[in-house]
Amino acid sequence: MKKKIKFLLVFALFFASLGGGLLHYKVHPFVKVGYGWVPFIVGLITIFIVPVLFYFKKTLNLAYLLNGFAVIIGTITMAHFSLVIRPLWPDILLLWSKFAIGRAIFCLEVYPLDSSPKVKGWNLIRYPQLGFWFVHLAAWSVVYILGNLFWR
């Protein structure tokens, strides 16, 4: 059953990424100047590469990292867009479902199904705990804001 659940979750991730990618492509296709390649390339990676990497145990960590950071990039840039142009908050919420699916696959593979690991102190913000992602979301946001405000 575990294998079946994993397979379904990988598919859920693929479809969520494909839907998000197509939605994004519809809004604005590959932009040749400036940052326009970023959503396109990140989209391709998360649709075609990350689900495959999640499927194999050997590349599970890489998939977990790529998936998490792709969600963080999307969150920061879409939040910026939401504040300046028009609100995209529902899209950001949908994006976080991909994070949850990725973490579910990771936990399914790494921890025994009926375990409840106790993580304390410093380890709460270290890989692969949720705190690691919150710290990186905050850090990437700060760096992004610095780039936006001070690098002219």
Place this chain on the structure above:
Amino acid sequence: MNKIKYLKPLWWVLHIVAIVFVLWLGHSIKF
């Protein structure tokens, strides 16, 4: 705990690359 051993020696490189990339992203996106 599941650690990524092969990425450990690259810790500094990854952080510098990530910081430069995110700084550049913030710089280049002007809505």
